[in-house]
Amino acid sequence: xxxNRVYKKYHKADPQYNRIDLGRFINCVMNDGKKSIAQHIxxxxxxxxxxxxKQEPVEVFEKAIANASPLLEVSSRRVGGxxxxxxxxxxxxxxxxxxxxxxxxxxxxxxGKPFAEKLAQELIAASKNEGDAIKKKQDMHxxxxxxxxxxxxxx
Numbered sequence: 001x002x003x004n005r006v007y008k009k010y011h012k013a014d015p016q017y018n019r020i021d022l023g024r025f026i027n028c029v030m031n032d033g034k035k036s037i038a039q040h041i042x043x044x045x046x047x048x049x050x051x052x053x054k055q056e057p058v059e060v061f062e063k064a065i066a067n068a069s070p071l072l073e074v075s076s077r078r079v080g081g082x083x084x085x086x087x088x089x090x091x092x093x094x095x096x097x098x099x100x101x102x103x104x105x106x107x108x109x110x111x112g113k114p115f116a117e118k119l120a121q122e123l124i125a126a127s128k129n130e131g132d133a134i135k136k137k138q139d140m141h142x143x144x145x146x147x148x149x150x151x152x153x154x155x
Contacts, residue, residue, distance in 0.1 A: 016043060017058055021065070021096065028100045029119070041116045048120035064126035068099035068133045072144035077153050086153045087144035099126075102133040 014023040022042070030038035046057035053060060074085040090098065103126055107118040125131030 014039065014042075019058065022058070022061065024096070025061070025065075025100050028097075028104050041119065044116040045120040045123065048117060049124060052120070053124060060123055060127045064103065064123045064133075065096060065099045067129050068102055068126045068137055069095035070098055070137045070140050071095075073098075073140055074144050074147055077150075077155075079153055084150040084153055085143065085147040086150050087147050088154050099133070099137075102136045106132040106136075 011020050011024050011027075013020045014026055016039075026035065026038050026042050029042055046061070049055070049057040049060050070090050072087050073090050074087050077084050077086040103122050104119070107115065107122040109132075110118045110122075122131055122133060126133050
């Protein structure tokens with residue numbers, strides 16, 4: 001039986017900076033379909049980034065996403081009754097969404113501050129190659145490196 005075809009999604013740009021990647025990031029921050037609140041959170045996080053780093057917040061955002069994007073991941077593959085963790089390269093679309101997801105999850109886990117502040121801190125940390133999102137990426141790379149012996153099972 002064939003699978004349904006997956007059509008390419010066309011994402012809308014955010015209204016302030018007119019960037020598609022930032023629009024996708026806002027969608028990832030969004031809860032319960034409240035996009036205006038998510039936009040407010042991201043833009044106030046960008047203001048905090050501008051105050052703290054004296055840099056353009058879009059550049060910090062780009063650098064954070066680039067630093068948190070994984071190159072390798074492991075996927076489970078069943079061969080002869082045994083499951084192997086097979087390392088494989090990550091597609092560019094998936095790189096962005098994984099980096100975004102990790103940054104937002106780490107910011108949500110922190111306690112005690114408004115979400116915009118936590119998000120700004122995590123973006124700044126990721127742009128400096130620090131923080132929990134970068135640690136998550138390194139753990140994934142370590143796991144892929146440890147299972148390099150099973151790379152020949154990749155499809």
